[in-house]
Amino acid sequence: MSALLVVLEHDRGKWSEANDEALTAARQLVADMADGAELHAVLIGDGALDLAGQAGAGGAAVVHVANDAMLTDFGPEACGETVVQLAVAESVAAVMAVGTSRGNEVLAQVAARMDLPFVANCMTIAPGAGSWSMTRVQWGGSLLEDATLDSGDGPKLVTYGHHAVVAAPAAAPGAGEVREFAPTLDASLARTIVKDRDVQTAGVTLSTAPVVVSGGRGVGSAEGFAQLEELASLLGGRVGCSRAVTNLGWRNHTDQVGQTGTRIAPEIYIATGISGAIQHWVGAMASKRILAINTDAEANMVAKADYAVIADLHKVVPAITAEIKRRKGL
Amino acid sequence: MNILVCVKRVPAPGAKINVTDDGQSVDAAHLGFTTSPHEECALEEAVQIAERDGGEVTVLTLGPVEAEEQLRYAASVGAHKIILVPTDGSAWDPQRTAVALTQAIETAEAANGSAFELILFGNESADSGGFQVGVRVAHKLGRPIVNAIKGIVPGDGSVTANREIDGGFEVYEVPTPAVLGVKEGINLPRYPTMKGRLASKKAVLETAEIDAAAGGQTLVKLHRPPEQASNTEILGTDESAASAIVDILEEIGVLA
Numbered sequence A: 001m002s003a004l005l006v007v008l009e010h011d012r013g014k015w016s017e018a019n020d021e022a023l024t025a026a027r028q029l030v031a032d033m034a035d036g037a038e039l040h041a042v043l044i045g046d047g048a049l050d051l052a053g054q055a056g057a058g059g060a061a062v063v064h065v066a067n068d069a070m071l072t073d074f075g076p077e078a079c080g081e082t083v084v085q086l087a088v089a090e091s092v093a094a095v096m097a098v099g100t101s102r103g104n105e106v107l108a109q110v111a112a113r114m115d116l117p118f119v120a121n122c123m124t125i126a127p128g129a130g131s132w133s134m135t136r137v138q139w140g141g142s143l144l145e146d147a148t149l150d151s152g153d154g155p156k157l158v159t160y161g162h163h164a165v166v167a168a169p170a171a172a173p174g175a176g177e178v179r180e181f182a183p184t185l186d187a188s189l190a191r192t193i194v195k196d197r198d199v200q201t202a203g204v205t206l207s208t209a210p211v212v213v214s215g216g217r218g219v220g221s222a223e224g225f226a227q228l229e230e231l232a233s234l235l236g237g238r239v240g241c242s243r244a245v246t247n248l249g250w251r252n253h254t255d256q257v258g259q260t261g262t263r264i265a266p267e268i269y270i271a272t273g274i275s276g277a278i279q280h281w282v283g284a285m286a287s288k289r290i291l292a293i294n295t296d297a298e299a300n301m302v303a304k305a306d307y308a309v310i311a312d313l314h315k316v317v318p319a320i321t322a323e324i325k326r327r328k329g330l
Numbered sequence B: 001m002n003i004l005v006c007v008k009r010v011p012a013p014g015a016k017i018n019v020t021d022d023g024q025s026v027d028a029a030h031l032g033f034t035t036s037p038h039e040e041c042a043l044e045e046a047v048q049i050a051e052r053d054g055g056e057v058t059v060l061t062l063g064p065v066e067a068e069e070q071l072r073y074a075a076s077v078g079a080h081k082i083i084l085v086p087t088d089g090s091a092w093d094p095q096r097t098a099v100a101l102t103q104a105i106e107t108a109e110a111a112n113g114s115a116f117e118l119i120l121f122g123n124e125s126a127d128s129g130g131f132q133v134g135v136r137v138a139h140k141l142g143r144p145i146v147n148a149i150k151g152i153v154p155g156d157g158s159v160t161a162n163r164e165i166d167g168g169f170e171v172y173e174v175p176t177p178a179v180l181g182v183k184e185g186i187n188l189p190r191y192p193t194m195k196g197r198l199a200s201k202k203a204v205l206e207t208a209e210i211d212a213a214a215g216g217q218t219l220v221k222l223h224r225p226p227e228q229a230s231n232t233e234i235l236g237t238d239e240s241a242a243s244a245i246v247d248i249l250e251e252i253g254v255l256a
């Protein structure tokens, strides 16, 4: 029986939220594959065994747990090689992951090693008898591409875009049969394994903040961001910015919202002095509500927002702060 | 340290991306072109390393002859050598691109008589975003690669590279010759100076005619995602809108 192998992620035994998306997408894909394919999952490295049950609950019939001294932390080459060996051993019909930073890198490694095509960041995938058809994202989501994937006799290699699929629990759990897998890894692959970690325990991050108050070129200076900082902190939120602002050196790139910055999903996004270029918009479009403050009524950000104030941000932002303080009795 | 940077010419769209009638490319009739942002940062990083530790920076692109514009720009911000692999302007799939770039790199290294100690890619290209060309090239060259890099410190026979993870970094120590996929934010790219602009006019453009077989990923058609219907409620045209705004903040429960 043919199989779809889904590559799951974890950090030293901590389940990644992307896995719920991966399993949701995999259940659908396996159902669409012609010959009643079986859903296999692979978990790699230290702590993987403890998560096998969760993969089974998510619908996996078989959960491969791969271990080797080289697989303690993430290493793109060692992980990629492990997946290749497993895919060959099980002669799987396809390998799939969610297109997180690691997911795309591991699949690229698999593709390079097997010399097979790899289609990244799909929205939908239609498996076929020979080639597969898919719609994938370009421009970080600003544009869609219909594509086909033909991999000859080899497995199909694909990722779904991160957040392209809404995670849902499995209607019924899979058999979840655990199989240990010991890859044969050449010592030279240790050249790309983690030597050290430098993790800051940040509070609310930009990607998880319930409120993001952003400024664009219209803020006019680095100092101009003080008023946005004040408003954001009153709302328990974070300050964001556009790439124009990062390029001007007014803010650090860690604050940048957009295609080459951070993707945010707050309850409300307050975008001030930002024109709403498409590359900025793709980072902000998952916001539940958007308030644009802009002097230009024609700005794209205004057109796309739920609410807008057509005025100078330097007048409106302090007025909002003052009104909040008044109501809070501060 | 001799460093090679691979960059891609991409259109610079504004509020909307339009597609040509045949659905094969972005309608760039009224657009300027630029280099993918991650790659601009990769180039800046290479130039900073060369300025500090010596060595030459070579920039390589595969694209239409017009991509000379991006190579000259690279020279204006500090690249020493520029190489173009010309195409007919159609979009090449990632496998085909990787085969041609690998061959161009091998040719350049043979001419230099030594390997580039470091080859930098962007983490992903801004337009097609295949997340793979760098990994494929590195594998063909038999060299290590790590992506999502936001910090590089050259060492003796190795480079220390910081990979971005949620809330921090993973640190890799990769033996050279090495390949890295760089992300925007690693540095702030400089603007060309007048002297740089003059130097870029004099830079010698090398071209390497290379073709490669099409890979297994084929573009059928580009299209725009469905427009989300938006009807913006205008809350006001001056600061008196503050009260209506705070009403909304209260209503959605973020004014705790």
Ligand SMILES: Cc1cc2nc3c(=O)[nH]c(=O)nc-3n(C[C@H](O)[C@H](O)[C@H](O)COP(=O)(O)OP(=O)(O)OC[C@H]3O[C@@H](n4cnc5c(N)ncnc54)[C@H](O)[C@@H]3O)c2cc1C
Pocket: A215, A216, A217, A218, A219, A241, A242, A243, A244, A245, A256, A257, A258, A259, A260, A261, A262, A272, A273, A274, A275, A276, A277, A278, A279, A280, A283, A293, A294, A295, A296, A299, A311, A312, A313, A314, B011, B012, B013, B014, B034, B036, B037, B126
């Ligand atoms: C491949 C690629 C990737 C990119 N990735 C990103 C990304 O990740 N994030 C990103 O943001 N951009 C990105 N960009 C850049 C993007 O195209 C725009 O250039 C950028 O977003 C513009 O920033 P801005 O809106 O601050 O500036 P502008 O476009 O200059 O807009 C400034 C706005 O401020 C308004 N304004 C001026 N004064 C005031 C005032 N006093 N009060 C109120 N409003 C005022 C103006 O009306 C205008 O709308 C990318 C570009 C490319 C090509």
Ligand SMILES: Nc1ncnc2c1ncn2[C@@H]1O[C@H](COP(=O)(O)O)[C@@H](O)[C@H]1O
Pocket: B006, B007, B008, B009, B036, B038, B039, B060, B061, B062, B063, B094, B097, B101, B120, B121, B122, B123, B124, B125, B126, B128, B129, B130, B131, B132, B133, B134
């Ligand atoms: N046509 C090209 N010419 C030069 N470099 C390229 C080209 N296409 C992709 N690259 C490089 O490969 C990286 C990854 O591209 P991609 O696999 O398309 O996401 C880019 O950031 C570039 O550094």
